[in-house]
Amino acid sequence: MRREPHPITGGIYEDLGNGLVRVENPKTGGHGIFTWDGTWVEGDVTYADPHMLVYIGGQDLPAGKDRYWAMTPPYEPEGEALADVAAAGSMLAAGQEIPRIIAMYKGDPGLETEHGRRSAGHVDIDFLLDNDRKPELVPEVYRLESPMSGGPQKVGTARYFEQSYHDREVERIWKRTWQMACREDDIPNVGDYIVYRIAHLSYIVVRTAEDSFQAHQNVCLHRGRPLRDNDGKAAIEFRCPYHGWSWKLDGSLKEITCEWDFPGVRKDTSQLPGAKVGTWAGFIFINPDPEAEPLEDFLGPVMMEHYRKFKLQNRYKQAHVRRVIKANWKVTMEAFMEAYHVIATHPQLMLAGGDSANTRYDVFGNWGRAGHLSSSSISPQRDIWRTKEEQLAEHRMIADMNAEFLRGIIGDEVDQYSDAELNDGTFNNLFPNCHPWGGWARIVFRFLPNGSNPDECLMDVMLLAPWAEGQPKPPAAKMKLLAADEAWTNAPELGSLAKIIDQDCMNLPFVQQGLKAKQPPYVWNSAYQEGKIRHFHSIYDRHMGIESEEDG
Structure with missing residues (x-):
């Protein structure tokens, strides 16, 4: 209890x-x-x-599963070595009974910096980087500061629930933008495939060779029946269950049953329409636009450099859970783009730390970054402060704890990382709907419209655990489906993250309802702490062809 x-x-x-x-x-x-x-x-x-x-x-996790998700063993078969990792993770996550911090609300007065107004708990990350114990290993991208420009901004509420916005999103975003479809490990062998659905669109993403992938429209060119209803393995063709027309793995036509009755049709149906495919860090992305820029250009050099040393391609997918959320995909996604909500939505987190008002936010191209370095115990909204020396001591202590835990998984590879990288747990987002967190946080979120219903979405939660380079990995975890009102704690493989997401998701149906009733019909996003959300909407508006006066 x-x-x-x-x-x-x-x-x-x-x-x-x-x-x-x-x-x-x-x-x-x-x-x-x-x-x-x-x-x-x-x-x-x-x-x-x-x-x-x-x-x-609320509903709790099973006994032994209420563990900090980023310090759970990546794989838990019977085995002495991984049992040792589990013990280390439990010890570190418990924090040896950290005293509970209680302090009355004071209000954050803020302060002026050379880059604009910030929390009074603002942390000078250059001080931490300059005093890193392995300065030669600190990536230069860690020093970049690129907050979203401008001040508080109004966003019209209609985009969150009107069908016309959803329909325009299909045409201007889902048919024209790079989007994460799956992990390479989800389709490990030639002929393995997943069915990727976005709104009413459907694609078969298939491994066609050892290092080659293709994406085909999941629609029979005869009468429109989807070729595959579910993910599958070891396919040699895609045969329509309705009349038996079939295409090869590369999308080329294999057979028209009773072709004598379709003279002249072969040329028109010779190739399944497809989408462009790109891979990065073990992820497979697709883009239905044949004129799309290369995936690398879309990601941008800053994003790719930030993740480079973390070798996400080596990670093992230890969990994948999906649930229907009764809110628009943008409403749901925005709940995971800022730490401003911690003091109200996750009060228990402050019992052992700060209120996250001093979180760092940056935006680069299509990518937003938050929290790659900060002091976790400062709480300006409760008048709790730390000197620079105390911040540095805390920074080094956490780095040492993380190194001790990670050494049990990736061995001496851990020595390749600076204090800053050992502490990295950034909550990042890539336009339009993928959130690959940085460092050792393991989390990948994805937010998809639920068919053509703008009042619902599908939320995916994946955990990518560190794994030793060159070591064979277990099969990637299969997706677990939760019902719309089912607690995330019914997915104990998420550890304590499940209870945190339950807190986040309890807000969302109420937000969706409130947006429809709100007058005047717009919401405000702040200058800094919600800058990543403003950044998302600026890209969204550009893709959607929305002028500011059109959307309130």
């Missing part, structure tokens, strides 16, 4: 079982009892933090 203080009020939240939570006011001695979803049951305390309630009293 969980029992934790609130990081700001100090109120004690205690799980009573059966979905009930007792909340005690330490100042008055009063208490209230609530259901985990926020309904008051009894007592003189009549309101409680809804996100703390779901964390304490």
